[in-house]
Each structure stands twice: as structure tokens, then as C-alpha cells.
Amino acid sequence: MSGVIPGAPLPGVGGPATDRAVCVLAPNPSPMTLDGTNTWIVSEPGSDLAVVIDPGPLDEGHLRTVLRTAEERGRRIALTLLTHGHADHAAGAARFAELTGSPVRALDPAQRLGGEGLHHGDTVTTGGLELRVVGTPGHTSDSLCFHLPADGAVLTGDTVLGRGTTMVTHPDGRLGDYLDSLRRLRDLASEHGVTRVLPGHGPVLGDALGAVEYYMAHRANRLAQVETAVEAGYRTPAEVVAHVYADVDRALWPAAELSVRAQLDYLDEHGLI
Structure with a gap:
């Protein structure tokens, strides 16, 4: 919710972030979505097939821009993947499937359209492209990340943002799960050559390990602050938010209360309180 992680400038519409990943920014900026939702077009160099990750909100203009961007690069959308089911990432998926004829794969069965499910440890291959599915529950119970090993990158949805920090969407999201997911991403960065974070919102991050370690330290600090607030007599979630998140824009307090x-x-x- 607060604190800024330094990052590279966000690529513009059609802007390349890696050799294989292109970002198309949805026109839905807000305090919660930062600059807007990042829709990712991912493809192997020289291939005529592409995968889209998070088509974004149900915005006809944005969906057609994603399709046109792929076509201008000589790509046909063969598959759509979802990092999770929040509307700013997934509400446009059904319409995008109509426009492209591509199936939609997700962890949550309710979000799938003509495609198989996705689970931790799966490998998705399309047109020579390899994406490895990383289960990262916590922000939501259905959150996934996608490891792009050829580019040393991970597409993180809302699990790690390009600016600030994300929320744990209680009660669906659970903090213990989220901390485990951060440890999983830390291992990915430290042991498997991942250097870049391609987030669902905000700029690309060039230091994946540093970003994840920042998140872990931030979460530990906030948790300690909440524990101290409770010990000091702040009992309700709203009271704790007003005390602990006093440095955060009040427009974000409802999200802070979920966390x-x-x-x-x-x-x-x-057993800590």
C-alpha cells in the first residue's frame, strides 16, 4: 500500500519490455490500479503465435488495441492466461476470447473459457514459447505468476506491483499464503535467474530479488506495526488502519482495511494477539 520500489519506465502501448514480452496499458488508471492494468503479449521471436496474459477490463477499445498490437507484430493470439480473477485483469476475457477465438486458462474454473485449468508447476508452451506456472496465492486465493525463463522474467499480476505494494484481499486472500508466495518468488529470483518483474500494474522492475525482499521486509514491518497497535488498545480494523496507515492516502484505506x-x-x- 505504501513505499515505492524504483523501476524502469513503463513501456508504452506496444512497447517491448523484454525480447518476448510487450505491454499494452489499459485506460483504467486509479489509486488502486496505478497507471492502469498492464496487458502482456508474450511470444517467441520469429513465431506467429502469441499468448496474452490478463486482457484487462471490459473495454472494447483496449481489447482491440491488444489484438491490433499483436497483429502489427505478425502474431495471432492463440491463448489467453489470467493471473487472477479481479475485474481489472479478467473482466474483458470473455469478449477477448470472442475477438481472438483463443481459449482462456486460469486457476479458478469460473474464469476458464474453453481451456484447461492452470496449476503450480504446469508448463505452457505455445509457438515455441515456454511459460512456467507459479502458484502465488495470497493477494487472492487464485493468484498465479508466470515465469518466462528465456527472458529471466516473471509476470506477477498483483502479487508484486511495479510501484508501491499490494493488498491481501481478505477473506479470500490470506497473509500466510502471501508470505509463502513471496518466499517462492524469492527462490525463483535467487536460484533460477529471474532478474525482471513484469507486473500487472506499474513499471517493469529490473531487480526482481530486491523487489521481493523489499516486499517481505515491508510485510514484516506492517505486521509488527499492527501487533503493536493492538497491544496499545486499537481493536477494530478501522482503528488499526487509522493508526498504522496514517501515512497512506485515505482513498486507499478501504483496501488497507482488507490487509x-x-x-x-x-x-x-x-497466537500473537
Whole structure:
């Protein structure tokens, strides 16, 4: 929710972020979505097939821009993948499937359209492209990341943002799961050559390990602040938010309250409050 991770400038519409990944920014900026939702077109160099990750909101102009961007690069959309089911990432998926004829694959069965499910450890191959599915629950229970080994990159949806930090969407999202997911991403960065984060919102990050370690430190710090606030007599989630998140834009307090509820559950589960 607060704190800024330095990052490279966000590629513009059709702008390349790696040899294989191109970002198309959806026109849905807000305090929650930052500059807007990043829709990713990913393809192997020389291939005529592409995968789209998170087609974004149900915005006809944006969906057609994604399709046109792929076509201008000589690519046909063969598959659509979802990092999770939040509307700013997935609401346009059904219409995008109509426009492209491509199936939609997701962890949540309710989000799939003519495609198989996705699970941690799966490998998706299309037109020579290889994407490895990384289960990263916490922001939501259905959150996934996609490891792009050929580019040393990971597409993180809302699990790691390009600017600021994400929320744990209580009660679907759970803090314990989220901390485990951050550890999984840390291992990916430290042991498997991942250097870049291609997020669902905000700029591309050039230091994946540094970004994940920042997130882990931030979460530990916030958790300690919440625990201290409870010990000081702040009992309700709203009271804790007003005390702990006083440095955060009040427009983000409703989202902060979801994270606080997740933190209170975590502290209670571990006998810390």
C-alpha cells in the first residue's frame, strides 16, 4: 500500500519490455490500479503465435488495441492466461476470447473459457514459447505468476506491483499464503535467474530479488506495526488502519482495511494477539 520500489519506465502501448514480452496499458488508471492494468503479449521471436496474459477490463477499445498490437507484430493470439480473477485483469476475457477465438486458462474454473485449468508447476508452451506456472496465492486465493525463463522474467499480476505494494484481499486472500508466495518468488529470483518483474500494474522492475525482499521486509514491518497497535488498545480494523496507515492516502484505506483484517487473522492464528 505504501513505499515505492524504483523501476524502469513503463513501456508504452506496444512497447517491448523484454525480447518476448510487450505491454499494452489499459485506460483504467486509479489509486488502486496505478497507471492502469498492464496487458502482456508474450511470444517467441520469429513465431506467429502469441499468448496474452490478463486482457484487462471490459473495454472494447483496449481489447482491440491488444489484438491490433499483436497483429502489427505478425502474431495471432492463440491463448489467453489470467493471473487472477479481479475485474481489472479478467473482466474483458470473455469478449477477448470472442475477438481472438483463443481459449482462456486460469486457476479458478469460473474464469476458464474453453481451456484447461492452470496449476503450480504446469508448463505452457505455445509457438515455441515456454511459460512456467507459479502458484502465488495470497493477494487472492487464485493468484498465479508466470515465469518466462528465456527472458529471466516473471509476470506477477498483483502479487508484486511495479510501484508501491499490494493488498491481501481478505477473506479470500490470506497473509500466510502471501508470505509463502513471496518466499517462492524469492527462490525463483535467487536460484533460477529471474532478474525482471513484469507486473500487472506499474513499471517493469529490473531487480526482481530486491523487489521481493523489499516486499517481505515491508510485510514484516506492517505486521509488527499492527501487533503493536493492538497491544496499545486499537481493536477494530478501522482503528488499526487509522493508526498504522496514517501515512497512506485515505482513498486507499478501504483496501488497507482488507490487509489489516488479513494481518489480524494471521496474528490470531499464530497466537500473537
